[in-house]
Amino acid sequence: MRIVVLAGGIGGARFLRGLKQAAPEADITVIGNTGDDIHLFGLKVCPDLDTVMYTLGGGINEEQGWGRTDESFRVKEELAAYGVGPGWFGLGDRDFATHIVRTQMLAAGYPLSAVTEALCNRWNPGIRLLPMTDDRVETHVAVELDGERKAIHFQEYWVKLRASVPAEAVVPVGAEQAKPAPGVLEAIAAADVILFPPSNPVVSIGTILAVPGIREAIAEAGVPVIGLSPIVGGAPVRGMADKVLAAVGVEATAAAVAAHYGSGLLDGWLVDTVDEEAVAVVEAAGIRCRAVPLLMVDTDTAAEMAHRALELAGEVRA
Amino acid sequence: MRIVVLAGGIGGARFLRGLKQAAPEADITVIGNTGDDIHLFGLKVCPDLDTVMYTLGGGINEEQGWGRTDESFRVKEELAAYGVGPGWFGLGDRDFATHIVRTQMLAAGYPLSAVTEALCNRWNPGIRLLPMTDDRVETHVAVELDGERKAIHFQEYWVKLRASVPAEAVVPVGAEQAKPAPGVLEAIAAADVILFPPSNPVVSIGTILAVPGIREAIAEAGVPVIGLSPIVGGAPVRGMADKVLAAVGVEATAAAVAAHYGSGLLDGWLVDTVDEEAVAVVEAAGIRCRAVPLLMVDTDTAAEMAHRALELAGEVRA
Known part of the structure; x- marks a missing residue:
C-alpha cells in the first residue's frame, strides 16, 4: 500500500510514528511543510x-x-x-x-x-520525506503590533509572540510561484490513500496545499483522502491552531475544519469522540465521518488513530 | 608609543600579551595572518x-x-x-x-x-586587530603524498599531517592580487616601532609580508623593526617552523632566520641566550642583535621579551 501524508511538525510526526506501527509494510511518502522554514x-x-x-x-x-x-x-x-x-x-x-x-x-x-x-x-526515518517544494516559501502573519500593522515571519508570531496577538492574515509568501518538489506529484498520483494528520490546517497542511498543483493532484488522484481533526472539543489538541484559523475565518471546531478542506478534497474525516455531534454535520457536507479517540498520548494511540484512518479509507473505497 | 606587530597564531598571541604588560600605555596595532584561513x-x-x-x-x-x-x-x-x-x-x-x-x-x-x-x-583585546588583507589568501603546501605531488591547504599539512612529510614549497595563493586591509599601511606609516614576534617566519609573518605593499611600507617606515627568533638552539620553540623553513631553503637557526628577513627589513634581532654565538653572525649581516631569554613560559617572561625588544628598538633609534 502506498500512502501519502501531508505533514507539519509535531502532530504530523507523532501521527506518522503511529502510522508506521499500524501499517509496517506500507510505502509511505511524506510531503513536508516548508513554509515555516527560516x-x-x-x-x-x-x-x-x-x-x-x-x-x-x-x-x-x-x-x-x-x-x-x-x-x-x-x-x-x-x-x-x-x-x-x-x-x-x-x-x-x-x-x-x-x-x-x-x-x-x-x-x-x-x-x-x-x-x-x-x-x-x-x-x-522509514518513510520518504519530501519537502513540498524546493523553492523558497515563507509563511508571514499580518498582525497589529504597537499600533502598527505589519507582516512578521510565522516563527516570530508562533515562537516569539506565542500567538498572543490576533493573526489578521496568514500569507505563504512565494507559494504562488513555487513548484512542487521532484517526486511530490508523482507520489500523489501513485498513492492508494492520502492522509491529512492532525496538523495545523492553515500553516501546515494549508501551506502545502497552497503550492500550485498539489491541491489539484490530490483532488484528482481518485483515491481516498482522509483527514484527522486537530481540533478536539472546540480547542486545538496542541499548539495554537485556533489563532490562525480565525485569520482565515474558520471556527475552531472539528466540523468547521472539515468544511474548510471541503468535500472536493476530503473523502473522510475523523473527529474525536467528544465531538460525536459533528459527525452528522460533516456527513451532511458530503464527507464520510467517524468519531474515534484522537488524543495521541503515545505511539499506540497514534497507531490506533492511523488504523482508524486507513479503515475509513477502506470504507470510502468500497 | 605606537607599536605595530605582525602576528601569526599562538606565539604571536602570547608575545602580544607580554607586550601589553610591558607597554601598558602603548597604542598597539596587530596585523594578523589570514593565510591559514579555511x-x-x-x-x-x-x-x-x-x-x-x-x-x-x-x-x-x-x-x-x-x-x-x-x-x-x-x-x-x-x-x-x-x-x-x-x-x-x-x-x-x-x-x-x-x-x-x-x-x-x-x-x-x-x-x-x-x-x-x-x-x-x-x-x-586591548589592541587593534587588523587582518593583513580583506582579500582571500590561502597558504598551500606542495607535498608528495602516495607518490603524487600535490598542493594541499596549509591546515591540512599542519593539523592533519602534522607536517610529517617534507614541504617542497609554500605558496600563499592569492597574495599577489591581495591588497592590504584598510588601516594596515596607515598603521605601519604611523608606527614608532614595528615588531616581529617569534611567529613562524614562513607561514605567518612571511605570508603577511607577501601581501604587496606591506613589506615595502615596513622597509620605508623609517622606524626600528625588531624581530624575535622563533628558533632556539636549532629548533622551533613550538610548532614545526623548521619544516616550512626547509621549503624556502632556510636553515632552522636563529641567524639564518634573521638573514632570511634581511637587513633591508630588520634593524634588530633577539636570539635566545643559548644562541649567543649567533649574535656576531647577525651583526655582521648588518642587523643589531642581542641574546636574551626567549622562552615564553608565562606572561611575565613574554613581557620581559617584549621589554627587551623595545629596548633594542631604543638602541637602534639612538
Whole structure:
C-alpha cells in the first residue's frame, strides 16, 4: 500500500510514528511543510522537516516534541555573547549541525529535496520525506503590533509572540510561484490513500496545499483522502491552531475544519469522540465521518488513530 | 608609543600579551595572518585572528594555546554522524559561534576587517586587530603524498599531517592580487616601532609580508623593526617552523632566520641566550642583535621579551 501524508511538525510526526506501527509494510511518502522554514544566523532551518526526521529517526526531544534529545545550547549562548540573535528561537548544539550541513549543501547547489534525502540517510526515518517544494516559501502573519500593522515571519508570531496577538492574515509568501518538489506529484498520483494528520490546517497542511498543483493532484488522484481533526472539543489538541484559523475565518471546531478542506478534497474525516455531534454535520457536507479517540498520548494511540484512518479509507473505497 | 606587530597564531598571541604588560600605555596595532584561513562546513574560519582575539580577550584554552576555554564538541560529533568532515580540525561548540557570526557578516557584505572589528567588540583585546588583507589568501603546501605531488591547504599539512612529510614549497595563493586591509599601511606609516614576534617566519609573518605593499611600507617606515627568533638552539620553540623553513631553503637557526628577513627589513634581532654565538653572525649581516631569554613560559617572561625588544628598538633609534 502506498500512502501519502501531508505533514507539519509535531502532530504530523507523532501521527506518522503511529502510522508506521499500524501499517509496517506500507510505502509511505511524506510531503513536508516548508513554509515555516527560516534563515537564522545565516543558516537554513527547516523546523517541520526536522521534526519529522528526528521523530521517526529516534533523535527527537520527546518531551517538547521538537529539537534533539540530550541537547545543549552552547553555540546559542556564545552567539548571544556576541549580541547576535534572535534569542527566542531555541537552536541547540546538536540541532545546529543539521542546519550547518543543510546550508552547506544548499550553497553547493543541491536542491532542498536532495539535501533532505541526504540528511535522512543518517536518520533512516522509514518513510520518504519530501519537502513540498524546493523553492523558497515563507509563511508571514499580518498582525497589529504597537499600533502598527505589519507582516512578521510565522516563527516570530508562533515562537516569539506565542500567538498572543490576533493573526489578521496568514500569507505563504512565494507559494504562488513555487513548484512542487521532484517526486511530490508523482507520489500523489501513485498513492492508494492520502492522509491529512492532525496538523495545523492553515500553516501546515494549508501551506502545502497552497503550492500550485498539489491541491489539484490530490483532488484528482481518485483515491481516498482522509483527514484527522486537530481540533478536539472546540480547542486545538496542541499548539495554537485556533489563532490562525480565525485569520482565515474558520471556527475552531472539528466540523468547521472539515468544511474548510471541503468535500472536493476530503473523502473522510475523523473527529474525536467528544465531538460525536459533528459527525452528522460533516456527513451532511458530503464527507464520510467517524468519531474515534484522537488524543495521541503515545505511539499506540497514534497507531490506533492511523488504523482508524486507513479503515475509513477502506470504507470510502468500497 | 605606537607599536605595530605582525602576528601569526599562538606565539604571536602570547608575545602580544607580554607586550601589553610591558607597554601598558602603548597604542598597539596587530596585523594578523589570514593565510591559514579555511572554509570548513561552509563557515569561514580564521585561526590566527581568533587565537590573537581569544588570547588577549581572556577566552583562550591556555593549555593548547588555540580554541576556547571550557570547550565542548557536540556540533562536531553531530557533523561526523552525518558523515560530514573533516574530523581532523578541532572546531568546538563555542568556537563555532565565532565562525557563524563571521560567515553571516561576510555574507551580508562586510569585509573581513569590519567583521574582525565587530568580533573584537565583544573580546576587548586591548589592541587593534587588523587582518593583513580583506582579500582571500590561502597558504598551500606542495607535498608528495602516495607518490603524487600535490598542493594541499596549509591546515591540512599542519593539523592533519602534522607536517610529517617534507614541504617542497609554500605558496600563499592569492597574495599577489591581495591588497592590504584598510588601516594596515596607515598603521605601519604611523608606527614608532614595528615588531616581529617569534611567529613562524614562513607561514605567518612571511605570508603577511607577501601581501604587496606591506613589506615595502615596513622597509620605508623609517622606524626600528625588531624581530624575535622563533628558533632556539636549532629548533622551533613550538610548532614545526623548521619544516616550512626547509621549503624556502632556510636553515632552522636563529641567524639564518634573521638573514632570511634581511637587513633591508630588520634593524634588530633577539636570539635566545643559548644562541649567543649567533649574535656576531647577525651583526655582521648588518642587523643589531642581542641574546636574551626567549622562552615564553608565562606572561611575565613574554613581557620581559617584549621589554627587551623595545629596548633594542631604543638602541637602534639612538
